[in-house]
Every structure is written in structure tokens, then in C-alpha cells.
Amino acid sequence: MSLTTLATCTTGESAKLQGIDDEQLSIQLFCMGCIPGEIITIERIAPFGDPIMISVEDSFISIRKVDAEKMRIEKI
Amino acid sequence: MQVAEKFKIEDKVRIVLVGNPNSGKSSLFNALTGLNQRVGNFPGVTVEKKIGHFKVNDKIKAEIIDLPGTYSLSPRSEDEQVTFDYLNDSNRTDIPEIIVVIADASNLKRNLLLASQLIDLEKPTILALNMMDIVERNKQTIDIDLMAKEFGIPVVPINARLGKGTEQLKDIISSYKVPPFKKFVDNHETKDALDNTLVRYEKIKRIINACLTSNGETKTALLTKKIDKVLTHKVFGYLIFLFTLFIIFQAIFSWSSIPMDLIENGFLVFGNWLGDVLPQGILNDLLVNGVLAGLGGIVIFIPQIALLFTFIAILEDTGYLSRVSFLMDALLKRFGLSGRSIIPLLGGAACAVPAIMSARTISNKKERLLTIFITPLISCSARIPVYTLIIALIIPADQQLWSFNLQGIVMMVLYLLGFIAAIATSWVMKRLVKSDERSHFIMELPIYRSPRWSNVGITIVNKVKVFLFEAGKIIIAVSIILWVLSSYGPGEEMARIDEKYQEMISNPDADKSHISEQMASEKLEVSYAGHIGKFIEPAIKPLGFDWKIGISIITSFAAREVFVGTMATLYSVGDEENTASIKEKMARATNPKTGEKVYSRATGFSLLIFYAFALQCMATVAIVVKETGGWKWPIIQLLYMGALAYFSSLIVYQVFS
Structure with missing residues (x-):
């Protein structure tokens, strides 16, 4: 168990979302189903390392790396 | 309580369609209305407003409004603000109104968040659960009655793609009785908007656990993951994209030439005929050489516009376009653009007008403005006749450079120059245009699905209509002015x-x-x-x-x-x-x-550069006025591109002469 941010995860890794350190980002991601407690999986990382495609339940969402750095996770 | 007493459907009802993006909202709208719809604008903003009509039963007629897709009632883009404002406006009391919230049943939790927020508006609401086919394929069952009880509103299962469940929806509308409202979540009991959202999710999760039974693993996402391994691959992803582009441009240029010739000749024949049958005089001349010539100038682009939008609609409907944006975002971000800018930039090579219209999907205002600003610099199909004529004048057809046809090389260089000028302009503009709005690239990538052909067809009809009528008005006006002047x-x-x-x-x-x-x-x-x-x-x-x-x-x-x-x-x-x-x-x-x-070489090159950079297209100016909601940006764009063209031509002429 280690606490870190989503930006440190590599393709195929899954992690449990703990929180998002940015209010605006939280508003956007929460309403897309990306809320604390959910399991996030890194599906693909685009060439040049950015953006990142994640999956939450059955939704695929793309986020930029800077935003992934604000997402606190617990690796599982 | 007031609403319940007043609510009574006599012969008219207004249906307000709300839902997440990709929830099948447009499919339901199209299934209910067919082509009985029109596209307008919400007052003051450039967000598209789709209004349609259908019959609920023999007695009741419905007007239906398709509000822009939104994930929640906390607006974050111009589109979502429109939905928010429309739903919160209580001044419309002319006819009874029912909100139909459409939710993707294969992705319930997220979709029900919006539904729960709508319930708390305390307006007549119906929940339509879409994509029941996927739910069945995943071996899941949903207890519809229990869900209706839990939410306190009518729930109807539908399959918008196949038009299933629309009759049941109509039955519910015609016999709608306002139920006693009960708050889903009391806003006073939550600290802030984020807490409110989390409390809602907690309650929604409990309801889903009670209503949804799963008897197996979900399979739909697996296929999407497999396709994505190829289509977003770091090498194949780009190659497939390039190949797709190649096919699209080939098609736009080769398939559209026949209908374009037909339209051109048609207008010529019609113009000659009209010129002969009408009495000679000013009116004759104005109609034939002013209005009709101007009209022909617009109509001729319809085949290209229709084809471009066919491809874009198919790519969008299947879910591929969001993957292209995903692949291009890192590159375009450096120039103040977004991954989504790739769609207008591509379209600009055919015609800047539909391309600028397609910039609507960019939610960040600055990124959208920059995209609109630079799109006309991409060499469009209308420049081809000019390029061809001038190049043929100054470069002999048999001249070669490294065993390549020099005429072809010059043509390619002109396209390249346009692209470089576009990107460079964006890079500069990024520093000049101030924006407090943060740029995210938070975008849902929908699962891959086969295109819904009726949706594609209706999209094309609507886009062509907008082009013809909105740009057409201005084109005809300027054509008449030009006719008078000449x-x-x-x-x-x-x-x-x-x-x-x-x-x-x-x-x-x-x-x-x-x-x-x-x-x-x-x-x-x-x-x-x-x-x-x-x-x-x-x-x-x-x-x-x-x-x-x-x-x-x-x-x-x-x-x-x-x-x-x-x-x-x-x-x-x-x-x-x-x-x-x-x-x-x-x-x-x-x-x-x-x-x-x-026409020396110097003049020829100078003229080519001038046509590559100058904004000589009133259709583009017209559409930029419409899309940016004013004359400020089109005027800046006109002056900037004019200055760029003037000084580039000046340099080229002085160097070559």
C-alpha cells in the first residue's frame, strides 16, 4: 500500500482514488463518475506521455498529466 | 405543489430533453421527430438549439427541445450553461413542460447523478433508461418499478437506436400526473457542491444495488479496449489516422467533382434561361449576374460540405474522433490548441466554413477561438483553381526538381505554408489572448459502436441547411454589392x-x-x-x-x-x-x-502567397461572426490575414524581382 498520485501509474495499473487536490478539477471529474473510493485503471498513455486514458467503472476518460498529478491514489 | 395544481396537458406539451453526452439523447430526439426538426441558436450564444415536433397521440402535439449534453447541473462550458439556464428559467408558462432525462443504462451511476439533480428542480420529470440492449447483453436486469419508486418519477426503458420504447414514453407523457415532489438530496444538508455530489452518489449506489441484478461479466468495454490497442497505438495509431485522412481527402476531391460540375452547369443553364425569358433590363441583370451568380457560388460547395460532414459524423458516431483528439492533444497543446482542434484543422483543407462550425466541440473558449482564428489559413479547396492557374503561368509543365514535377511541388509547398502559418499564428495568439479559464482535456471516450446512419443523415441535412441559410444571406448581399460596383x-x-x-x-x-x-x-x-x-x-x-x-x-x-x-x-x-x-x-x-x-515569376509567386494567406472569403467572415457572436474577431482576423498576405507578398516580390 502506497500513497502517491495517478501520474506515477503505468499502463495497466489500477489504483483507488483517494481525493483530488483541485476544486475545479474535482467538479468536472466527480460528475463523470470519477469519485474517491473508485478504482481507476490506466488504459493507455498517449505518445509523448500525455494525455492519459483512464477507465472508471465502464467509462473511458482522457485527462492530461498535469491533472493526473493532482489525483491522490492508493496503489493496489 | 403549485406546479402540480397548474399542470394539465390539453393539446400541447413541451418536452425538454436532457442527458449526459453520449447517452443517446440525439438518437431519441431523431427517433421521435425524424426530419421534423430545425436547428437554431439560443439567444445571445452560438450554442445550437434543436427543436422538433411530434404527435404524442391523436389529441396532443409535442414540441421537443434537445438541450446540449451535460454531466451535471454545475455548468462548465458554454453548452452546459445553456442547459442550466434553460432548466432554471421559470418564465416559460405558455404550455405545460415535461423534462425527459435520458440515462445510459449500461453506465447507470454516472447518468443517474444528473437525473437526481433534475428531480430536485421539482419540475415534471420522466426518466428514460437507454441502451437496454447492452444491459441485456451484459446479462443484467433492472427492476424498473422499484427504480421509479425510489426516484419518485416515472421510468421507461427504451432503445433509442432502434426507436424501441418510444410508444411507452408517449403513453407516459399523455397520461402524466405530477407526483408529490420529494427531494432526492436536501441541499441544505450538504457542505458544498462537491459534498452534495458525493452524497448523491452514495444514495444512487444504494438504489442501483437494489435495482440492478448482474449475472455475468460486462463485455462491451473489452472489445473497445482491444480496438484501442490498435487505434491509439503509438505508431499504428498515427498511420491509421494518416490513412483515414488520405481516404477522406481523396473522396472529397474526387467524388464531389461530378455533383459540383452538375451544379455549376445547372446554374449556368438556369441563368441563361432566366436571362432569356425575363425582359431585358436591370432586374434581369441583377437576378442573373448578381443574385444567381452569388447563389451558385455557395451551392457549388454543398457536395464538399456534405461529404466532409458525412465523414466527420461517421468518425464521431463510431467514437474514433475522440481517439484522434486523444492522440493529437500533446502536440496541439503546445500551440495553445486542444486535441479537439484537429477536427476543424482537417476540415479547413476542404472548406473553412463547415470546419469553423465543427470547432463547437472545444469547450475551452480560448482554444476554440484560436482554432477558429487559424482555420482559414489552411489552404481550402476554393484556392485550388487560383493556385492551378498561376502555377501553370509561371512554371512550365515539364520542369522537374529531383525528378518530381515542379508544379506539384509548388502546390504542396503552398499547402505546407498555410499549415505553418496557422500553427505559428496560434503560437503567437496563445500569448496575446488572455484567459482565466483553465485548460483541461477531460473528455469522455465513448465505447466503439457502429454509426447510426439515420443520425448521420440528419446531421448532414442540418449542417447543409445552416450553411445555406446563415452564410447564404450574407453571400447574396455582398454579391449584389459586387454586381452593382462592377x-x-x-x-x-x-x-x-x-x-x-x-x-x-x-x-x-x-x-x-x-x-x-x-x-x-x-x-x-x-x-x-x-x-x-x-x-x-x-x-x-x-x-x-x-x-x-x-x-x-x-x-x-x-x-x-x-x-x-x-x-x-x-x-x-x-x-x-x-x-x-x-x-x-x-x-x-x-x-x-x-x-x-x-506575370513574371516574381508577380506569380507574390500572387500565390497573397491568395494563400489573405482572408478573401465572405462566407468565412459570415460564419466567424456567427460563431464568435460578434464582429470583433472576424475584423481582427481579416486585418491580420490581410497584413500577413500583404507583407509576405511584398517580401516575395522584392526577393524574386
Whole structure:
């Protein structure tokens, strides 16, 4: 168990979302189903390392790396 | 309580359609209305407003409004703000209103968040659960009655793609009784918006656990993951994208040439016929050479626009376009653009007008503005006739460079220059345009699905309609102005030319078509347009242009390809036999004072650069006015591109001469 941010995860890794350190980002991601407690999986990382495609339940969402750095996770 | 007492459907009802993006909202809208719909704008903003009509039953007629897709009632883009404002506006009391919230049943939790927020607006609401086919394929069952009880509103299962469940929805609408409202979550009991959202999710999760039974693993996402391994691959992803582009441009250029020729000839035949049957005079001339010519200039682009939108609609509907944006975001971000800018930039190579319209999907205002600003710099199909003519004038067809056709290379360089200018402009603009809005690239990538052909068809019809009517209004107005400027002139000069040719025409042996062409060109010289051409000559002389090119530049503002037609009229002088093509005539043209060729290499290159960069397209200006909601940006764009064209041409001419 280690606490870190989503930006440190590599393709195929899954992690449990703990929180998002940015209010605006939280508003956007929460309403897309990306809320604390959910399991996030890194599906693909685009060439040049950015953006990142994640999956939450059955939704695929793309986020930029800077935003992934604000997402606190617990690796599982 | 007030609502419940007042609510009574007599013969009319308004249905307000709300839902997440990709929830099948448009499919349901299309399934209910068919082509009985129109696209307008919400007042003050450029967000598309889709309104349709359908019959609920023999007695009740419904008006249906498709609000822009949104994930929640906390708006984050212009689209979502429109939905929010519309739902919170309580001034519409003309007819009873029912909100139909559509939710993707295969992705319930997230979709029900919006539904729960709508319930708390305390307005008549129906929940439509869409994509029940996927739920069944995943071996899941949903207890509809329990869900209706939990949410306190009617729930109807539908399959919008196949149009299933619409009859049941209509039944519920016609017999709608307002249930006693009960708050899903009391806003006073939560700290802030984020907490409120989390509390809602908690409650939704409990309801889903009670209503949804799963008997196996979900499979739909697996196929999408497999396809994504190829389509977003770091090498194949780009190759497949390039190949797709190649196919699209081939199709746009080759498939559209036949209908475009037909339209062109059709307008010509119709114009000649109209010119013959109507009594001669000003009205005849205005209709045939002003209005009809202007109209033909717009209609001719419909095949290309329709084809471009067909491809974009298919790519969008299948879910591929969001993957392309995903692949391109890192690159475009550096230039102040977004991954989504790739769609307008691609479209710009066909025609800037539909391309600028497609920039609506960019939620960040600055990124959208930058995209709209640079799109006209991409060389569009209307520049092709101009490029072809000038290149042929200054470069011999058999000249080669490293065993490649030099004419082809010059053409390619012009396209490349346009792209480089676009990107460089964006890079500069990124620093100049201030924006507090943070740029995210939070975008849902929908699962892959086969395109819904009826949706694609309806999209094309709507886009073409918008193009024809919105841009058409302005194009016709300017065409008429151009016609007036080139048909009338100051003083008596026009009348004198008429007199001079009257005798020649009355001579039975005269070649009438040739004489009238000559007359037209002499008249053009003394017309207001001709005077303007002469007036601006000193300004364009340093670029290597004479007054004739000056006139063409002015008339080209109607559309770039008008250059060729204007040149054809201007150079009909002095060709007694009238056998030479425009190209030959222009090649023979010499400066009366110096005896030098008018179309030297320097002038040719200068003209090419001018046409590559200048914003000579009133359709584009019209659409930018519409999309940016004012004249500020189109004017800046016009001046900027004009200055860029002027100074680039100046440099090119001075270097080559």
C-alpha cells in the first residue's frame, strides 16, 4: 500500500482514488463518475506521455498529466 | 405543489430533453421527430438549439427541445450553461413542460447523478433508461418499478437506436400526473457542491444495488479496449489516422467533382434561361449576374460540405474522433490548441466554413477561438483553381526538381505554408489572448459502436441547411454589392461604351459573343470596381500587381475562385480571334509602359502567397461572426490575414524581382 498520485501509474495499473487536490478539477471529474473510493485503471498513455486514458467503472476518460498529478491514489 | 395544481396537458406539451453526452439523447430526439426538426441558436450564444415536433397521440402535439449534453447541473462550458439556464428559467408558462432525462443504462451511476439533480428542480420529470440492449447483453436486469419508486418519477426503458420504447414514453407523457415532489438530496444538508455530489452518489449506489441484478461479466468495454490497442497505438495509431485522412481527402476531391460540375452547369443553364425569358433590363441583370451568380457560388460547395460532414459524423458516431483528439492533444497543446482542434484543422483543407462550425466541440473558449482564428489559413479547396492557374503561368509543365514535377511541388509547398502559418499564428495568439479559464482535456471516450446512419443523415441535412441559410444571406448581399460596383460607373463613361458597341453589334457579320465580351471588359474598367482597382494600384504595385489584379482581388472577396472568372473577363480585350485560353492570354499580357511581362515569376509567386494567406472569403467572415457572436474577431482576423498576405507578398516580390 502506497500513497502517491495517478501520474506515477503505468499502463495497466489500477489504483483507488483517494481525493483530488483541485476544486475545479474535482467538479468536472466527480460528475463523470470519477469519485474517491473508485478504482481507476490506466488504459493507455498517449505518445509523448500525455494525455492519459483512464477507465472508471465502464467509462473511458482522457485527462492530461498535469491533472493526473493532482489525483491522490492508493496503489493496489 | 403549485406546479402540480397548474399542470394539465390539453393539446400541447413541451418536452425538454436532457442527458449526459453520449447517452443517446440525439438518437431519441431523431427517433421521435425524424426530419421534423430545425436547428437554431439560443439567444445571445452560438450554442445550437434543436427543436422538433411530434404527435404524442391523436389529441396532443409535442414540441421537443434537445438541450446540449451535460454531466451535471454545475455548468462548465458554454453548452452546459445553456442547459442550466434553460432548466432554471421559470418564465416559460405558455404550455405545460415535461423534462425527459435520458440515462445510459449500461453506465447507470454516472447518468443517474444528473437525473437526481433534475428531480430536485421539482419540475415534471420522466426518466428514460437507454441502451437496454447492452444491459441485456451484459446479462443484467433492472427492476424498473422499484427504480421509479425510489426516484419518485416515472421510468421507461427504451432503445433509442432502434426507436424501441418510444410508444411507452408517449403513453407516459399523455397520461402524466405530477407526483408529490420529494427531494432526492436536501441541499441544505450538504457542505458544498462537491459534498452534495458525493452524497448523491452514495444514495444512487444504494438504489442501483437494489435495482440492478448482474449475472455475468460486462463485455462491451473489452472489445473497445482491444480496438484501442490498435487505434491509439503509438505508431499504428498515427498511420491509421494518416490513412483515414488520405481516404477522406481523396473522396472529397474526387467524388464531389461530378455533383459540383452538375451544379455549376445547372446554374449556368438556369441563368441563361432566366436571362432569356425575363425582359431585358436591370432586374434581369441583377437576378442573373448578381443574385444567381452569388447563389451558385455557395451551392457549388454543398457536395464538399456534405461529404466532409458525412465523414466527420461517421468518425464521431463510431467514437474514433475522440481517439484522434486523444492522440493529437500533446502536440496541439503546445500551440495553445486542444486535441479537439484537429477536427476543424482537417476540415479547413476542404472548406473553412463547415470546419469553423465543427470547432463547437472545444469547450475551452480560448482554444476554440484560436482554432477558429487559424482555420482559414489552411489552404481550402476554393484556392485550388487560383493556385492551378498561376502555377501553370509561371512554371512550365515539364520542369522537374529531383525528378518530381515542379508544379506539384509548388502546390504542396503552398499547402505546407498555410499549415505553418496557422500553427505559428496560434503560437503567437496563445500569448496575446488572455484567459482565466483553465485548460483541461477531460473528455469522455465513448465505447466503439457502429454509426447510426439515420443520425448521420440528419446531421448532414442540418449542417447543409445552416450553411445555406446563415452564410447564404450574407453571400447574396455582398454579391449584389459586387454586381452593382462592377455594373455601374461614375460619369458618362459607361454610356459611351454602350454607344460605341451598339453599332458593332447591329452589324450582322459581327461575332456577337466576342464583342459583348470585349464590351464587358471595357465596362469593367470604367465601373466603380475598376476605379477602385485603379485607386488601390499604388498600394499593390510594390507586390507586383497591376489594377486588373487589383479588381480581381476585390471581386475575389465573394469567393477566391472568382479570381479566375474576373481574369477571364478582363483579358478578353485584344484577343481578336477569341481562341486563346485565359492562361494563354495572361501569359501574353505585357506592361504597356515597360513592355515587360505582367506575370513574371516574381508577380506569380507574390500572387500565390497573397491568395494563400489573405482572408478573401465572405462566407468565412459570415460564419466567424456567427460563431464568435460578434464582429470583433472576424475584423481582427481579416486585418491580420490581410497584413500577413500583404507583407509576405511584398517580401516575395522584392526577393524574386
